[in-house]
Amino acid sequence: MTTHRCDGSLKIEDILEQTKGSLIISDAFTKADSVLNHKGYKNIACSVSGGADSDILIDICEKVKPHGVHYVWFNTGIEYQATKEHLKYLEEHYGIAIERERAVKPVPLSNKLYGQPFLSKYASQMINCLQEHNFDWQDEPYEVAIQKYPDCKYALKWFNNMYGDKRFSYSRFNISGQKYLREFLIAHPPAFPVSDKCCSGAKKDVMAKILMMN
Numbered sequence: 001m002t003t004h005r006c007d008g009s010l011k012i013e014d015i016l017e018q019t020k021g022s023l024i025i026s027d028a029f030t031k032a033d034s035v036l037n038h039k040g041y042k043n044i045a046c047s048v049s050g051g052a053d054s055d056i057l058i059d060i061c062e063k064v065k066p067h068g069v070h071y072v073w074f075n076t077g078i079e080y081q082a083t084k085e086h087l088k089y090l091e092e093h094y095g096i097a098i099e100r101e102r103a104v105k106p107v108p109l110s111n112k113l114y115g116q117p118f119l120s121k122y123a124s125q126m127i128n129c130l131q132e133h134n135f136d137w138q139d140e141p142y143e144v145a146i147q148k149y150p151d152c153k154y155a156l157k158w159f160n161n162m163y164g165d166k167r168f169s170y171s172r173f174n175i176s177g178q179k180y181l182r183e184f185l186i187a188h189p190p191a192f193p194v195s196d197k198c199c200s201g202a203k204k205d206v207m208a209k210i211l212m213m214n
Helices: 012-018 023-038 052-064 081-094 107-114 121-132 142-148 153-159 181-187 197-213
Strands: 045-048 070-075 098-102
Touching: 023 052, 045 052, 045 197, 052 081, 070 197, 081 098, 098 197, 107 197, 121 153, 142 153
Parallel strands: 045 070, 070 098
Antiparallel strands: none
16 A cells, blocks of 8 residues: 655655666655755756656656656757646646746847857767857867967876777767767868857756755
């Protein structure tokens, strides 16, 4: 029989009994219970995107600590109407309130000011660093490139696949993490500014403000 705490949450023992067929699900509930119920946090904020991952996170939070989490959604300036309608569904389904926050700098404005994102935030950060040093996108070994761009060590190592164990060809910290990206950039150097700052003003700065207020 499933039992509940006095606040209405499920006991973690019962959750683990119900999810024992999946170690991943059991691990997720165990971590959530540890954070939400056993570390003394008084004001817990959870970012909600309206996508599948955040839906799952809300479900976990509401089973482990119902109505004990402050949910926040960031209007980045490029959100679909369907996402906004889904937020209403989540509020009604779980009996929760999701705070809507406007961006300090919407994504379109950040893209205009700083540059466009490209493939991933990490790749965008590395490309941006190379662009700031006027990199010429030549197929040169690191030892040659570092002489030309001595203050761009980290991005040059990324471009030349120098991170991680040399016995393995793949590392998420190398450009090889994106198949054929190095070859593509050499053949087609980006003619527009690239940046990973698209979400800084839309999410990170807004969340920092919320955390300071709480």
